[in-house]
Amino acid sequence: MNLRILKSAVTNPWFNLATEDWIFQALDAHSHTLFLWRNSETVVIGRSQNPWVECKIDKMEADDVFLARRQSGGGAVFHDLGNTNFTFLSPKDSYDQEANFTIIINALKKLGIDAELSGRNDMQVGERKISGNAFKHAADRSFHHGTLLVNANMQKLGDYLNPHPLKLKAKGIKSVRARVANLVEFNKDINHENLSDAIIEAFCEYYGETAPVEELDEASLAKQPTLNKYYEQMADWDWRFGKTPEFSHHIETRFDWGIIDMHLDVKQAIITEVVIFSDALNVELIDLLQQTLAGVKYNKDDIKARFDELSQRYPELTAQIDDVSKWLIGEMEG
Structure with missing residues (x-):
């Protein structure tokens, strides 16, 4: 042989x-x-x-x-x-x-x-x-x-x-x-x-x-x-990354404008479902955050880019959007 x-x-x-x-x-x-x-x-x-x-x-x-x-x-x-x-x-x-x-x-x-x-x-x-x-x-x-x-x-x-x-x-x-x-x-x-x-x-x-x-x-x-x-x-x-088995990521925190309790379902490294519970007064903000994260790669650069676009579209919500963006990316980095 x-x-x-x-x-x-x-x-x-x-x-x-x-x-x-x-x-x-x-x-x-x-x-x-x-x-x-x-x-x-x-x-x-x-x-x-x-x-x-x-x-x-x-x-x-x-x-x-x-x-x-x-x-x-x-x-x-x-x-x-x-x-x-x-x-x-x-x-x-x-x-x-x-x-x-x-x-x-x-x-x-x-x-x-x-x-x-x-x-x-x-x-x-x-x-x-x-x-x-x-x-x-x-x-x-x-x-x-x-x-x-x-x-x-x-x-x-x-x-x-x-x-x-x-x-x-x-x-x-x-x-x-x-x-x-x-x-x-x-x-x-x-x-x-x-x-x-x-x-x-x-x-x-x-x-x-x-x-x-x-x-x-x-x-x-x-x-x-x-x-x-x-x-x-x-x-x-x-x-x-994409071949990762599905998982869920649950994190919560308190900002001076309200509590965010976020549940992300991730399948093949794409965020498929987002549920956010919050006592924030601005309900529109919570809806926008959920819509923005759905369908994004579970990747800090993609998430940051989406949040940056969102705060450009809604300048009056920039402070809150930036708070959530920094917090979520920080949690993903560990």
């Missing part, structure tokens, strides 16, 4: 997740394929997760942290250049999950680290988790994706994940954290390059074959129309 080895020179997570999709959907499944990659600072959420519940969106934007949504399920994870990611693709009839874990464990041995399989999905050194894994199967192919913590910034995970819950009653999966360790704790000289080399070596040794390493970069997008299509999907706002 042929081997194929792909290595990404790109750290854009949308490119790398698109490449994974391309490997899974479009690549010839008659060979054992290994893909190695890593991402710039990114929060990757599972297919059924709500980014507003899982992440501090505004802090991520301020710090140029990517948000990516996987095709597969599971919880939110933080990636940075200290994470090495690996993907195995095999024909279904010769897929061997144990073989994949053996290859990674053998690679770590080459670097003086004794790792073992823990449960079905994780690898650990001693009691500490160093790798999480996920699997996907189609009619003719099977896919195993994992991440190795090399020198990841554990603190950053807390910086961008789990904001205060914003009273969001959300469907989907919440993330949990495990006891984890970086591989540099066990070998201070380990890095993405020498770990990748060790994995490639262990892969070739296991199958008794060799293959050239194909370096993927932005030029690969141009050569592969399918890959480019997957990239555009991964980068698209509608995929990253």
Whole structure:
């Protein structure tokens, strides 16, 4: 059986997740394929997760942290250049999950680290988790994706994940954290390059074959129309935010002109229904606020733009509209 080895020179997570999709959907499944990659600072959420519940969106934007949504399920994870990611693709009839874990464990041995399989999905050194894994199967192919913590910034995970819950009653999966360790704790000289080399070596040794390493970069997008299509999907706002399961957002506050008790229903990241209870004297204002928010993307820039238009149309209500605009956007940012 042929081997194929792909290595990404790109750290854009949308490119790398698109490449994974391309490997899974479009690549010839008659060979054992290994893909190695890593991402710039990114929060990757599972297919059924709500980014507003899982992440501090505004802090991520301020710090140029990517948000990516996987095709597969599971919880939110933080990636940075200290994470090495690996993907195995095999024909279904010769897929061997144990073989994949053996290859990674053998690679770590080459670097003086004794790792073992823990449960079905994780690898650990001693009691500490160093790798999480996920699997996907189609009619003719099977896919195993994992991440190795090399020198990841554990603190950053807390910086961008789990904001205060914003009273969001959300469907989907919440993330949990495990006891984890970086591989540099066990070998201070380990890095993405020498770990990748060790994995490639262990892969070739296991199958008794060799293959050239194909370096993927932005030029690969141009050569592969399918890959480019997957990239555009991964980068698209509608995929990253719009695919969120429906949720409701209930917030209330008191202004000097009245109480606002606001209920928003959000479906596919569009505000579908708005109910506002208020003791404000101006009933027209409340009606206008409800009409303005209905149908808008649940996105602070779109909401602000709508409120700005409204206050231009009703200059006599500008002060109240601005109050509500600042408050709602502040609540969305957490």
